[in-house]
Amino acid sequence: MADEKPQNESNESQAEVGESVAPEPNPLVTALLGQFPSDVQHEGEDTAGLPLVRTDVDNVINVLTWLRDNELTKFNYLASLTVTDWTERSPRFDVVYHLYSIAANHFLTVKVGCEDGEGVPSVTDVWGTANWHEREAYDLYGVEFLGHPELERIFLPEDWEGFPLRKDYPLEGPNLELLTRQQAAFRGGRFDRIRGDYEMTEQERQLSSTGIVGSLWTPETETPEPEQSEKPDETPES
Numbered sequence: 001m002a003d004e005k006p007q008n009e010s011n012e013s014q015a016e017v018g019e020s021v022a023p024e025p026n027p028l029v030t031a032l033l034g035q036f037p038s039d040v041q042h043e044g045e046d047t048a049g050l051p052l053v054r055t056d057v058d059n060v061i062n063v064l065t066w067l068r069d070n071e072l073t074k075f076n077y078l079a080s081l082t083v084t085d086w087t088e089r090s091p092r093f094d095v096v097y098h099l100y101s102i103a104a105n106h107f108l109t110v111k112v113g114c115e116d117g118e119g120v121p122s123v124t125d126v127w128g129t130a131n132w133h134e135r136e137a138y139d140l141y142g143v144e145f146l147g148h149p150e151l152e153r154i155f156l157p158e159d160w161e162g163f164p165l166r167k168d169y170p171l172e173g174p175n176l177e178l179l180t181r182q183q184a185a186f187r188g189g190r191f192d193r194i195r196g197d198y199e200m201t202e203q204e205r206q207l208s209s210t211g212i213v214g215s216l217w218t219p220e221t222e223t224p225e226p227e228q229s230e231k232p233d234e235t236p237e238s
Helices: 008-018 027-035 061-067 130-141 181-187 204-205
Strands: 041-045 051-055 079-084 093-101 106-114 191-193 196-198
Touching: 027 051, 027 061, 061 093, 061 106, 079 130
Parallel strands: 051 106
Antiparallel strands: 041 051, 079 093, 093 106, 191 196
8 A cells, every 4th residue: 555645745746736826915006906996906917027007097196196105105206108009999098107116116017098089187296207208108199198288299390290109100101202301411402391391501501511420411422443554564665
């Protein structure tokens, strides 16, 4: 008769073979869910293993303000703000807030769903760094941040057509005939913008001359070396 293994050894072997043990709950998420039990959902972890939660437009200011001021969380720094375009999903966009606590050295990601054309509240009063983050998201995705003190494009001109990081944006751009100053300098002529025609000034033309390094730099053309004669040297007859 074979010896029977003790029960505790059998349980340990089962755990080693494949039964996963539930991870310990993240204290940040536990505290947040305790404060907002019906307004926040835990969505697991991101690819870096950091906690990820979701809230909605109506509660985002209250949730983020609490995360900033609570003694346990102390998220005093908005590391970045970005947008995800799901195109066919409703809501179409996710506004993603990456939070960091300088004092406690921990991270948290908060997502908020947003329909196209509806917008989300600005968090510039929560973190000052949100000002340019939100302008960048508006510029490239077209998501409006309601209450922003100066919601204007930050990279592209105000008359730019569309929002380049949306998934339905044409890869060739809105207008193939538009030329930038640098492209115009390379072509040695003028460039057209939506505002109208534009002629390069004399100063701009000088800056665009070959060999000048700058925003209007053009490559210096290579001049071919003169061909050398292949005839052998002739020695005078004596």
